Amino acid sequence: MSPTHSGFVALAGRPNVGKSTLVNAMVGHKVAIVSDKPQTTRRAIRGVATGPDWQLVLVDLPGVQRPRDALTTRMQSRVERELADSDAALMLINGLEGIGPGDRFIADALRKTSTPVIVAVNKVDKLNDAKLMEVLQAAADLEVGDDIYPISARKGTGLEPLLDRLRELLPEGPFYYDPSEESDQTEATLLAELIREQVLRRTFQEVPHAVEVVIDDIEEVRDDLLRVTAFIWVETDSQKGILIGAQGKMIKTIGTAARRELQRELGRKVHLDLSVRVRKDWRGDDRALDRLGIE
Template sequence: MKQKTTTFKSGFVSIIGRPNVGKSTLLNRVIGQKIAIMSDKPQTTRNKVQGVLTRDDAQIVFMDTPGIHKPKHRLGDFMMKVAKNTLREVDLILYVVEADAKFGPGEQYIIERLHETKTPVFLLINKIDKVSPEELLKVIDLYKDRYPFAEIIPISALEGNNVPTLVEQIVEHMEEGPQYYPADQVTDHPERFIIAELIREKVLHLTKEEIPHSVAVVIEQIKKRDNGKVYVGATVIVERSSQKGIIIGKHGAMLKEVGQLARGDIEALLGSSVYLELWVKVQKDWRNRPSQLKDYGFNENEY
Protein backbone atom coordinates (compact mmCIF):
# COMPACT_ATOMS: atom_id res chain seq x y z
CA MET A 1 0.00 0.00 0.00
CA LYS A 2 1.39 3.39 -1.03
CA GLN A 3 2.10 5.76 1.86
CA LYS A 4 0.41 9.14 1.84
CA THR A 5 2.93 11.97 1.47
CA THR A 6 2.47 15.08 3.61
CA THR A 7 2.94 18.47 1.97
CA PHE A 8 5.68 20.57 3.59
CA LYS A 9 5.04 24.32 3.59
CA SER A 10 7.46 27.18 4.10
CA GLY A 11 7.67 30.92 3.76
CA PHE A 12 8.85 34.27 5.07
CA VAL A 13 6.74 36.48 7.34
CA SER A 14 7.38 40.12 8.28
CA ILE A 15 6.17 41.56 11.59
CA ILE A 16 5.55 45.30 11.23
CA GLY A 17 3.92 48.07 13.24
CA ARG A 18 4.49 51.25 15.17
CA PRO A 19 7.22 51.28 17.84
CA ASN A 20 6.46 49.49 21.11
CA VAL A 21 3.33 47.57 20.00
CA GLY A 22 4.73 44.17 21.03
CA LYS A 23 6.40 42.87 17.86
CA SER A 24 9.47 41.45 19.61
CA THR A 25 7.31 39.96 22.36
CA LEU A 26 5.23 38.21 19.69
CA LEU A 27 8.32 36.87 17.91
CA ASN A 28 9.75 35.45 21.13
CA ARG A 29 6.36 33.91 21.99
CA VAL A 30 6.02 32.20 18.59
CA ILE A 31 9.59 30.89 18.52
CA GLY A 32 9.44 29.83 22.17
CA GLN A 33 12.66 31.46 23.33
CA LYS A 34 14.28 34.87 23.49
CA ILE A 35 15.86 35.99 20.23
CA ALA A 36 14.52 39.56 20.01
CA ILE A 37 15.15 42.06 22.80
CA MET A 38 12.18 43.58 24.57
CA SER A 39 11.93 46.99 26.17
CA ASP A 40 9.21 49.40 27.23
CA LYS A 41 10.96 52.04 25.13
CA PRO A 42 10.14 52.65 21.45
CA GLN A 43 12.58 51.74 18.64
CA THR A 44 14.29 48.92 20.50
CA THR A 45 14.75 46.77 17.38
CA ARG A 46 17.28 48.15 14.88
CA ASN A 47 17.91 45.28 12.46
CA LYS A 48 15.75 42.60 10.89
CA VAL A 49 15.73 39.80 13.45
CA GLN A 50 15.01 36.47 11.82
CA GLY A 51 13.33 33.83 13.93
CA VAL A 52 12.76 30.35 12.57
CA LEU A 53 9.80 28.17 13.57
CA THR A 54 10.08 24.57 12.34
CA ARG A 55 7.30 21.99 12.63
CA ASP A 56 6.82 18.56 11.06
CA ASP A 57 4.68 20.11 8.34
CA ALA A 58 6.15 23.60 7.92
CA GLN A 59 8.96 26.07 8.45
CA ILE A 60 8.18 29.76 8.92
CA VAL A 61 10.93 32.40 8.93
CA PHE A 62 9.90 35.56 10.82
CA MET A 63 11.40 39.02 10.43
CA ASP A 64 10.88 41.45 13.32
CA THR A 65 11.46 44.90 11.83
CA PRO A 66 12.15 48.28 13.48
CA GLY A 67 9.01 50.15 14.51
CA ILE A 68 7.95 52.50 11.71
CA HIS A 69 8.46 56.12 12.77
CA LYS A 70 9.75 59.45 11.46
CA PRO A 71 13.59 59.27 11.39
CA LYS A 72 15.56 61.87 13.37
CA HIS A 73 19.10 60.72 12.48
CA ARG A 74 21.04 58.44 10.09
CA LEU A 75 20.36 55.45 12.34
CA GLY A 76 16.65 56.22 12.09
CA ASP A 77 16.93 56.40 8.28
CA PHE A 78 18.59 52.99 8.31
CA MET A 79 15.85 51.51 10.51
CA MET A 80 13.08 52.77 8.21
CA LYS A 81 14.87 51.46 5.12
CA VAL A 82 15.04 48.02 6.73
CA ALA A 83 11.34 48.07 7.66
CA LYS A 84 10.10 49.18 4.21
CA ASN A 85 12.35 46.84 2.22
CA THR A 86 11.17 43.87 4.25
CA LEU A 87 7.61 44.36 2.93
CA ARG A 88 8.82 43.39 -0.57
CA GLU A 89 10.75 40.29 0.54
CA VAL A 90 8.11 38.21 2.29
CA ASP A 91 5.11 35.95 1.63
CA LEU A 92 2.96 37.36 4.42
CA ILE A 93 2.88 40.54 6.53
CA LEU A 94 1.73 40.64 10.15
CA TYR A 95 0.67 44.20 11.01
CA VAL A 96 0.56 44.57 14.81
CA VAL A 97 -1.51 47.30 16.47
CA GLU A 98 -2.48 47.92 20.10
CA ALA A 99 -6.10 47.33 21.08
CA ASP A 100 -6.13 50.39 23.36
CA ALA A 101 -4.26 52.81 21.07
CA LYS A 102 -5.94 55.54 19.05
CA PHE A 103 -5.74 55.42 15.25
CA GLY A 104 -3.40 58.25 14.24
CA PRO A 105 -1.05 59.48 11.49
CA GLY A 106 1.42 56.66 12.20
CA GLU A 107 -1.19 53.97 11.54
CA GLN A 108 -2.40 55.81 8.43
CA TYR A 109 1.20 55.99 7.14
CA ILE A 110 1.66 52.22 7.54
CA ILE A 111 -1.66 51.42 5.84
CA GLU A 112 -0.65 53.63 2.90
CA ARG A 113 2.56 51.58 2.59
CA LEU A 114 0.50 48.38 2.71
CA HIS A 115 -1.64 49.59 -0.21
CA GLU A 116 1.58 49.73 -2.25
CA THR A 117 2.24 45.99 -1.81
CA LYS A 118 0.40 42.91 -3.12
CA THR A 119 1.55 40.74 -0.19
CA PRO A 120 -1.31 39.37 1.99
CA VAL A 121 -1.61 41.13 5.35
CA PHE A 122 -2.87 39.82 8.70
CA LEU A 123 -3.99 42.46 11.20
CA LEU A 124 -3.00 41.43 14.73
CA ILE A 125 -4.74 43.41 17.46
CA ASN A 126 -2.41 43.00 20.44
CA LYS A 127 -2.93 43.63 24.18
CA ILE A 128 -6.60 42.56 24.05
CA ASP A 129 -6.63 42.28 27.85
CA LYS A 130 -6.66 46.08 28.00
CA VAL A 131 -10.07 46.54 26.30
CA SER A 132 -13.62 45.22 26.63
CA PRO A 133 -15.13 42.94 23.92
CA GLU A 134 -17.29 45.87 22.75
CA GLU A 135 -14.25 48.14 22.39
CA LEU A 136 -12.38 45.37 20.52
CA LEU A 137 -15.20 45.11 17.96
CA LYS A 138 -14.96 48.86 17.36
CA VAL A 139 -11.20 48.53 16.70
CA ILE A 140 -11.83 45.69 14.25
CA ASP A 141 -14.44 47.74 12.36
CA LEU A 142 -12.12 50.76 12.31
CA TYR A 143 -9.33 48.84 10.56
CA LYS A 144 -11.61 46.77 8.30
CA ASP A 145 -12.80 49.98 6.67
CA ARG A 146 -9.25 51.04 5.82
CA TYR A 147 -7.65 47.91 4.35
CA PRO A 148 -8.74 44.48 2.99
CA PHE A 149 -6.86 42.33 5.53
CA ALA A 150 -6.59 38.61 4.77
CA GLU A 151 -7.22 37.86 8.45
CA ILE A 152 -7.92 39.88 11.61
CA ILE A 153 -6.75 38.10 14.78
CA PRO A 154 -6.98 39.58 18.30
CA ILE A 155 -4.03 38.36 20.43
CA SER A 156 -2.05 38.87 23.61
CA ALA A 157 1.61 38.37 22.71
CA LEU A 158 2.59 38.63 26.38
CA GLU A 159 0.09 36.05 27.66
CA GLY A 160 0.01 33.92 24.50
CA ASN A 161 -3.74 34.28 23.92
CA ASN A 162 -4.69 33.24 20.34
CA VAL A 163 -1.02 32.87 19.32
CA PRO A 164 -1.44 29.12 18.49
CA THR A 165 -4.42 30.08 16.29
CA LEU A 166 -2.27 32.71 14.60
CA VAL A 167 0.47 30.17 13.84
CA GLU A 168 -2.08 27.76 12.31
CA GLN A 169 -3.47 30.55 10.12
CA ILE A 170 0.03 31.49 8.96
CA VAL A 171 0.80 27.89 7.97
CA GLU A 172 -2.56 27.71 6.20
CA HIS A 173 -1.59 30.69 4.04
CA MET A 174 1.86 29.33 3.12
CA GLU A 175 2.65 27.59 -0.17
CA GLU A 176 4.46 24.27 -0.50
CA GLY A 177 8.19 24.90 -0.16
CA PRO A 178 11.58 23.71 1.10
CA GLN A 179 13.06 23.69 4.60
CA TYR A 180 15.48 26.65 4.55
CA TYR A 181 17.14 26.07 7.92
CA PRO A 182 18.03 23.04 10.08
CA ALA A 183 15.15 22.01 12.38
CA ASP A 184 17.03 23.03 15.56
CA GLN A 185 18.00 26.52 14.33
CA VAL A 186 15.86 29.36 15.73
CA THR A 187 17.63 32.39 14.24
CA ASP A 188 20.02 33.21 11.40
CA HIS A 189 21.86 35.85 13.42
CA PRO A 190 25.31 34.92 14.76
CA GLU A 191 25.79 34.49 18.51
CA ARG A 192 27.72 37.79 18.65
CA PHE A 193 24.65 39.71 17.46
CA ILE A 194 22.30 38.06 19.96
CA ILE A 195 24.74 38.55 22.85
CA ALA A 196 25.15 42.24 22.00
CA GLU A 197 21.37 42.66 21.88
CA LEU A 198 20.91 40.97 25.26
CA ILE A 199 23.41 43.38 26.84
CA ARG A 200 21.77 46.39 25.17
CA GLU A 201 18.37 45.28 26.45
CA LYS A 202 19.63 45.32 30.03
CA VAL A 203 21.07 48.83 29.60
CA LEU A 204 17.72 50.10 28.28
CA HIS A 205 15.80 48.32 31.04
CA LEU A 206 17.92 49.53 33.97
CA THR A 207 18.55 53.12 32.90
CA LYS A 208 14.88 53.82 32.06
CA GLU A 209 14.45 57.41 30.82
CA GLU A 210 18.02 58.46 31.63
CA ILE A 211 19.55 56.88 28.53
CA PRO A 212 17.90 57.40 25.13
CA HIS A 213 18.51 55.07 22.21
CA SER A 214 22.04 56.33 21.71
CA VAL A 215 23.43 53.02 22.96
CA ALA A 216 25.22 50.38 20.90
CA VAL A 217 27.06 47.28 22.07
CA VAL A 218 30.16 45.90 20.37
CA ILE A 219 31.37 42.38 21.20
CA GLU A 220 35.16 42.57 21.39
CA GLN A 221 35.88 38.91 22.13
CA ILE A 222 34.21 35.54 22.74
CA LYS A 223 36.58 32.81 23.84
CA LYS A 224 36.22 29.46 25.60
CA ARG A 225 38.70 29.16 28.45
CA ASP A 226 40.46 26.07 29.83
CA ASN A 227 38.14 26.00 32.86
CA GLY A 228 35.14 25.52 30.54
CA LYS A 229 33.78 29.03 31.01
CA VAL A 230 33.11 31.25 28.01
CA TYR A 231 34.76 34.69 28.24
CA VAL A 232 32.78 37.53 26.67
CA GLY A 233 34.27 41.02 26.42
CA ALA A 234 31.92 43.80 25.28
CA THR A 235 31.96 47.59 24.95
CA VAL A 236 28.85 49.72 25.51
CA ILE A 237 28.94 52.76 23.20
CA VAL A 238 27.23 56.02 24.20
CA GLU A 239 27.19 59.54 22.76
CA ARG A 240 27.93 61.67 25.84
CA SER A 241 30.14 61.53 28.92
CA SER A 242 27.11 62.06 31.16
CA GLN A 243 25.56 58.87 29.70
CA LYS A 244 28.77 56.99 30.44
CA GLY A 245 28.55 58.05 34.07
CA ILE A 246 24.93 56.88 34.32
CA ILE A 247 25.68 53.44 32.85
CA ILE A 248 28.70 52.90 35.09
CA GLY A 249 26.80 54.16 38.15
CA LYS A 250 28.10 54.96 41.63
CA HIS A 251 31.13 52.80 42.37
CA GLY A 252 30.33 50.83 39.17
CA ALA A 253 27.02 49.52 40.59
CA MET A 254 24.90 50.06 37.46
CA LEU A 255 27.38 48.41 35.09
CA LYS A 256 27.72 45.49 37.50
CA GLU A 257 23.94 44.98 37.50
CA VAL A 258 23.81 45.18 33.69
CA GLY A 259 26.49 42.50 33.57
CA GLN A 260 24.77 40.21 36.09
CA LEU A 261 21.42 40.32 34.29
CA ALA A 262 22.94 39.95 30.81
CA ARG A 263 25.15 37.06 31.91
CA GLY A 264 22.08 35.00 32.87
CA ASP A 265 20.55 35.36 29.41
CA ILE A 266 23.89 34.74 27.67
CA GLU A 267 24.43 31.56 29.69
CA ALA A 268 20.95 30.37 28.68
CA LEU A 269 21.79 31.13 25.03
CA LEU A 270 25.19 29.41 25.03
CA GLY A 271 24.37 26.61 27.47
CA SER A 272 27.60 27.34 29.34
CA SER A 273 28.98 29.32 32.29
CA VAL A 274 29.99 32.82 31.19
CA TYR A 275 32.49 35.40 32.46
CA LEU A 276 31.25 38.75 31.12
CA GLU A 277 33.48 41.83 31.13
CA LEU A 278 31.98 45.20 30.16
CA TRP A 279 33.49 48.57 29.27
CA VAL A 280 31.79 51.88 28.43
CA LYS A 281 33.08 54.17 25.66
CA VAL A 282 31.96 57.61 24.42
CA GLN A 283 31.62 58.10 20.63
CA LYS A 284 30.04 61.52 20.04
CA ASP A 285 27.13 61.63 17.56
CA TRP A 286 27.78 58.04 16.37
CA ARG A 287 24.18 57.64 15.12
CA ASN A 288 24.86 60.20 12.37
CA ARG A 289 28.27 58.83 11.28
CA PRO A 290 28.03 56.24 8.44
CA SER A 291 31.43 54.70 9.25
CA GLN A 292 30.50 54.13 12.90
CA LEU A 293 27.03 52.86 12.00
CA LYS A 294 28.74 50.25 9.84
CA ASP A 295 31.20 49.37 12.62
CA TYR A 296 28.30 48.79 15.01
CA GLY A 297 26.41 46.48 12.64
CA PHE A 298 24.11 48.86 10.78
CA ASN A 299 25.27 48.40 7.19
CA GLU A 300 23.05 50.39 4.83
CA ASN A 301 24.50 48.69 1.73
CA GLU A 302 22.99 45.35 2.79
CA TYR A 303 19.44 46.65 2.46
Protein backbone atom coordinates (compact mmCIF):
# COMPACT_ATOMS: atom_id res chain seq x y z
CA MET A 1 0.00 0.00 0.00
CA SER A 2 1.37 3.42 -0.95
CA PRO A 3 2.05 5.86 1.90
CA THR A 4 -0.44 8.62 2.65
CA HIS A 5 0.41 12.32 2.64
CA SER A 6 -1.36 14.97 4.70
CA GLY A 7 -0.83 18.50 5.88
CA PHE A 8 -2.16 21.97 6.57
CA VAL A 9 -2.37 24.70 3.93
CA ALA A 10 -3.03 28.24 5.16
CA LEU A 11 -4.91 30.61 2.83
CA ALA A 12 -3.77 34.22 3.14
CA GLY A 13 -5.24 37.19 1.33
CA ARG A 14 -6.94 40.52 1.62
CA PRO A 15 -10.60 40.62 2.67
CA ASN A 16 -12.99 39.81 -0.19
CA VAL A 17 -10.35 38.01 -2.25
CA GLY A 18 -12.36 34.78 -2.49
CA LYS A 19 -10.71 32.52 0.10
CA SER A 20 -14.00 31.11 1.40
CA THR A 21 -15.21 30.39 -2.14
CA LEU A 22 -11.93 28.60 -2.87
CA VAL A 23 -12.12 26.47 0.29
CA ASN A 24 -15.69 25.46 -0.54
CA ALA A 25 -14.67 24.59 -4.12
CA MET A 26 -11.72 22.46 -3.01
CA VAL A 27 -13.72 20.65 -0.34
CA GLY A 28 -16.73 20.21 -2.61
CA HIS A 29 -19.12 21.40 0.11
CA LYS A 30 -19.98 24.68 1.78
CA VAL A 31 -17.90 24.96 4.93
CA ALA A 32 -17.21 28.72 4.89
CA ILE A 33 -19.68 31.55 4.34
CA VAL A 34 -19.28 33.81 1.34
CA SER A 35 -19.86 37.56 1.27
CA ASP A 36 -18.51 40.65 -0.45
CA LYS A 37 -18.11 42.35 2.95
CA PRO A 38 -14.67 42.61 4.65
CA GLN A 39 -14.17 40.62 7.87
CA THR A 40 -16.57 37.92 6.70
CA THR A 41 -14.18 35.26 8.01
CA ARG A 42 -13.41 35.83 11.70
CA ARG A 43 -12.17 32.36 12.60
CA ALA A 44 -9.56 30.12 10.99
CA ILE A 45 -12.08 27.71 9.48
CA ARG A 46 -10.67 24.36 8.42
CA GLY A 47 -11.99 22.66 5.33
CA VAL A 48 -10.84 19.10 4.67
CA ALA A 49 -10.22 17.84 1.11
CA THR A 50 -9.37 14.12 0.96
CA GLY A 51 -8.26 11.86 -1.89
CA PRO A 52 -7.28 8.17 -2.01
CA ASP A 53 -3.85 8.74 -0.47
CA TRP A 54 -3.79 12.44 0.47
CA GLN A 55 -5.54 14.92 2.74
CA LEU A 56 -5.35 18.71 2.52
CA VAL A 57 -6.51 20.57 5.62
CA LEU A 58 -7.33 24.04 4.31
CA VAL A 59 -7.17 26.81 6.89
CA ASP A 60 -9.27 29.75 5.69
CA LEU A 61 -7.54 32.48 7.65
CA PRO A 62 -9.25 35.71 8.69
CA GLY A 63 -8.33 38.46 6.22
CA VAL A 64 -4.77 39.57 6.96
CA GLN A 65 -4.92 43.18 8.11
CA ARG A 66 -3.45 45.69 10.50
CA PRO A 67 -5.18 45.28 13.90
CA ARG A 68 -7.64 48.05 14.90
CA ASP A 69 -9.46 46.62 17.94
CA ALA A 70 -9.56 43.50 20.12
CA LEU A 71 -11.38 41.55 17.40
CA THR A 72 -8.94 42.34 14.59
CA THR A 73 -5.98 41.92 16.97
CA ARG A 74 -7.14 38.37 17.70
CA MET A 75 -7.76 37.73 14.02
CA GLN A 76 -4.23 38.85 13.12
CA SER A 77 -2.63 36.81 15.93
CA ARG A 78 -4.50 33.74 14.70
CA VAL A 79 -3.18 34.36 11.18
CA GLU A 80 0.41 34.42 12.43
CA ARG A 81 0.01 31.23 14.50
CA GLU A 82 -1.70 29.29 11.73
CA LEU A 83 0.95 30.30 9.19
CA ALA A 84 3.72 29.12 11.51
CA ASP A 85 2.00 25.75 12.00
CA SER A 86 1.16 25.11 8.32
CA ASP A 87 3.03 22.94 5.82
CA ALA A 88 2.35 25.40 3.00
CA ALA A 89 0.74 28.79 2.47
CA LEU A 90 -1.43 29.84 -0.44
CA MET A 91 -1.57 33.58 -1.07
CA LEU A 92 -4.71 34.55 -2.95
CA ILE A 93 -4.85 37.74 -5.03
CA ASN A 94 -7.97 39.39 -6.41
CA GLY A 95 -7.27 39.61 -10.14
CA LEU A 96 -10.05 42.15 -10.67
CA GLU A 97 -8.52 44.63 -8.23
CA GLY A 98 -4.86 43.92 -8.94
CA ILE A 99 -2.04 44.34 -6.45
CA GLY A 100 -2.57 46.85 -3.65
CA PRO A 101 -0.95 47.86 -0.36
CA GLY A 102 -2.75 45.02 1.42
CA ASP A 103 -1.18 42.44 -0.90
CA ARG A 104 2.27 43.90 -0.30
CA PHE A 105 1.63 43.82 3.48
CA ILE A 106 0.71 40.11 3.24
CA ALA A 107 3.66 39.32 0.96
CA ASP A 108 6.02 40.92 3.47
CA ALA A 109 4.57 38.74 6.24
CA LEU A 110 4.86 35.57 4.14
CA ARG A 111 8.46 36.26 3.18
CA LYS A 112 9.35 36.22 6.89
CA THR A 113 8.09 32.65 7.33
CA SER A 114 9.90 29.44 6.41
CA THR A 115 6.64 28.00 5.07
CA PRO A 116 6.58 27.27 1.30
CA VAL A 117 4.32 29.78 -0.46
CA ILE A 118 2.19 29.32 -3.58
CA VAL A 119 0.41 32.30 -5.19
CA ALA A 120 -2.97 32.10 -6.94
CA VAL A 121 -4.60 34.96 -8.86
CA ASN A 122 -8.38 34.58 -8.48
CA LYS A 123 -11.33 35.78 -10.58
CA VAL A 124 -9.46 35.37 -13.88
CA ASP A 125 -12.75 34.46 -15.58
CA LYS A 126 -13.55 38.19 -15.48
CA LEU A 127 -10.23 39.36 -17.01
CA ASN A 128 -9.18 39.80 -20.63
CA ASP A 129 -5.78 38.47 -21.73
CA ALA A 130 -3.99 41.80 -21.41
CA LYS A 131 -5.27 42.43 -17.88
CA LEU A 132 -4.44 38.86 -16.86
CA MET A 133 -0.83 39.20 -18.04
CA GLU A 134 -0.56 42.51 -16.21
CA VAL A 135 -1.80 41.04 -12.91
CA LEU A 136 0.36 37.91 -13.21
CA GLN A 137 3.44 40.08 -13.74
CA ALA A 138 2.50 42.25 -10.75
CA ALA A 139 2.09 39.10 -8.66
CA ALA A 140 5.54 37.91 -9.74
CA ASP A 141 7.00 41.30 -8.76
CA LEU A 142 5.89 40.64 -5.16
CA GLU A 143 8.68 38.03 -5.07
CA VAL A 144 6.84 35.70 -2.73
CA GLY A 145 6.62 32.01 -3.68
CA ASP A 146 7.91 30.26 -6.76
CA ASP A 147 4.64 29.36 -8.50
CA ILE A 148 1.71 31.53 -9.62
CA TYR A 149 -1.59 29.96 -10.70
CA PRO A 150 -4.44 31.81 -12.47
CA ILE A 151 -7.76 30.47 -11.16
CA SER A 152 -11.47 31.12 -10.81
CA ALA A 153 -12.65 29.74 -7.48
CA ARG A 154 -16.27 30.46 -8.45
CA LYS A 155 -16.13 28.52 -11.73
CA GLY A 156 -13.46 25.98 -10.78
CA THR A 157 -11.07 27.08 -13.52
CA GLY A 158 -7.44 26.16 -12.88
CA LEU A 159 -8.08 24.39 -9.58
CA GLU A 160 -6.67 20.97 -10.59
CA PRO A 161 -3.12 22.22 -11.37
CA LEU A 162 -3.20 24.22 -8.13
CA LEU A 163 -4.35 21.19 -6.12
CA ASP A 164 -1.69 19.03 -7.76
CA ARG A 165 1.01 21.48 -6.68
CA LEU A 166 -0.31 21.71 -3.11
CA ARG A 167 -0.44 17.92 -2.86
CA GLU A 168 3.24 17.79 -3.85
CA LEU A 169 4.07 19.87 -0.77
CA LEU A 170 2.33 17.54 1.68
CA PRO A 171 4.61 15.56 3.98
CA GLU A 172 4.14 11.84 4.39
CA GLY A 173 1.84 11.06 7.29
CA PRO A 174 -1.57 9.77 8.40
CA PHE A 175 -4.85 11.58 7.83
CA TYR A 176 -5.80 14.15 10.46
CA TYR A 177 -9.53 13.69 9.88
CA ASP A 178 -11.81 10.85 8.86
CA PRO A 179 -12.19 10.90 5.05
CA SER A 180 -15.92 11.59 5.47
CA GLU A 181 -15.29 14.84 7.38
CA GLU A 182 -15.27 18.11 5.50
CA SER A 183 -14.68 20.60 8.34
CA ASP A 184 -13.71 20.76 12.01
CA GLN A 185 -16.38 23.33 12.85
CA THR A 186 -18.96 22.43 15.46
CA GLU A 187 -22.56 22.25 14.29
CA ALA A 188 -23.44 25.34 16.34
CA THR A 189 -20.61 27.37 14.77
CA LEU A 190 -21.60 26.41 11.24
CA LEU A 191 -25.28 27.22 11.86
CA ALA A 192 -24.36 30.59 13.38
CA GLU A 193 -22.19 31.39 10.39
CA LEU A 194 -24.95 30.47 7.93
CA ILE A 195 -27.31 32.85 9.72
CA ARG A 196 -24.68 35.60 9.75
CA GLU A 197 -24.19 35.13 6.01
CA GLN A 198 -27.83 36.09 5.44
CA VAL A 199 -27.39 39.21 7.59
CA LEU A 200 -24.30 40.22 5.61
CA ARG A 201 -26.17 39.91 2.33
CA ARG A 202 -28.83 42.38 3.44
CA THR A 203 -26.99 45.06 5.42
CA PHE A 204 -24.61 47.87 4.57
CA GLN A 205 -22.09 50.35 6.01
CA GLU A 206 -21.16 49.59 9.63
CA VAL A 207 -23.90 47.06 10.41
CA PRO A 208 -22.21 43.93 8.93
CA HIS A 209 -19.04 44.48 10.96
CA ALA A 210 -21.01 44.93 14.19
CA VAL A 211 -22.99 41.69 13.76
CA GLU A 212 -22.27 38.33 15.38
CA VAL A 213 -24.62 35.37 15.76
CA VAL A 214 -24.82 33.18 18.85
CA ILE A 215 -26.65 29.84 18.86
CA ASP A 216 -28.42 29.58 22.21
CA ASP A 217 -30.06 26.18 21.80
CA ILE A 218 -30.55 23.31 19.33
CA GLU A 219 -33.50 21.13 20.27
CA GLU A 220 -34.59 17.96 18.48
CA VAL A 221 -38.38 18.27 18.48
CA ARG A 222 -38.82 15.06 16.50
CA ASP A 223 -36.84 13.03 13.96
CA ASP A 224 -37.59 15.38 11.08
CA LEU A 225 -37.66 18.72 12.97
CA LEU A 226 -35.07 20.79 14.84
CA ARG A 227 -35.73 23.99 16.78
CA VAL A 228 -32.79 26.40 16.64
CA THR A 229 -32.74 29.44 18.93
CA ALA A 230 -30.26 32.14 17.91
CA PHE A 231 -29.39 35.71 18.88
CA ILE A 232 -27.99 38.32 16.53
CA TRP A 233 -25.62 40.59 18.43
CA VAL A 234 -25.23 44.23 17.42
CA GLU A 235 -23.51 47.12 19.19
CA THR A 236 -26.12 49.92 19.10
CA ASP A 237 -29.88 50.41 19.29
CA SER A 238 -29.86 51.98 15.82
CA GLN A 239 -28.26 48.82 14.37
CA LYS A 240 -30.91 46.75 16.13
CA GLY A 241 -33.59 48.91 14.52
CA ILE A 242 -32.07 48.39 11.06
CA LEU A 243 -31.99 44.61 11.51
CA ILE A 244 -35.57 44.43 12.77
CA GLY A 245 -36.82 46.80 10.08
CA ALA A 246 -40.20 48.49 9.65
CA GLN A 247 -42.94 46.24 11.06
CA GLY A 248 -40.27 43.57 11.56
CA LYS A 249 -39.86 42.99 7.82
CA MET A 250 -36.04 42.80 7.79
CA ILE A 251 -35.67 40.24 10.58
CA LYS A 252 -38.45 38.17 9.01
CA THR A 253 -36.66 38.21 5.64
CA ILE A 254 -33.34 37.26 7.25
CA GLY A 255 -35.00 34.52 9.29
CA THR A 256 -36.74 32.98 6.27
CA ALA A 257 -33.55 32.92 4.20
CA ALA A 258 -31.48 31.59 7.11
CA ARG A 259 -33.99 28.84 7.84
CA ARG A 260 -33.75 27.64 4.24
CA GLU A 261 -29.95 27.53 4.49
CA LEU A 262 -30.10 25.60 7.76
CA GLN A 263 -32.56 23.10 6.29
CA ARG A 264 -30.34 22.65 3.22
CA GLU A 265 -27.32 22.03 5.45
CA LEU A 266 -29.05 19.72 7.96
CA GLY A 267 -31.31 17.89 5.54
CA ARG A 268 -34.36 18.27 7.78
CA LYS A 269 -37.00 20.83 8.73
CA VAL A 270 -35.89 23.65 11.00
CA HIS A 271 -37.91 26.01 13.18
CA LEU A 272 -35.69 29.07 13.69
CA ASP A 273 -36.29 31.42 16.63
CA LEU A 274 -34.25 34.52 15.79
CA SER A 275 -33.98 37.70 17.84
CA VAL A 276 -31.69 40.76 17.95
CA ARG A 277 -29.84 41.84 21.08
CA VAL A 278 -27.61 44.85 21.76
CA ARG A 279 -24.19 43.92 23.16
CA LYS A 280 -22.34 47.22 23.29
CA ASP A 281 -18.75 47.18 22.01
CA TRP A 282 -18.58 43.38 21.82
CA ARG A 283 -15.71 43.61 19.30
CA GLY A 284 -13.57 45.22 21.99
CA ASP A 285 -14.73 42.92 24.82
CA ASP A 286 -12.34 40.04 25.47
CA ARG A 287 -14.93 38.10 27.47
CA ALA A 288 -17.43 38.33 24.62
CA LEU A 289 -14.79 37.23 22.10
CA ASP A 290 -13.92 34.28 24.35
CA ARG A 291 -17.56 33.22 24.41
CA LEU A 292 -17.69 33.43 20.62
CA GLY A 293 -14.61 31.21 20.29
CA ILE A 294 -12.60 33.87 18.46
CA GLU A 295 -9.10 33.07 19.70
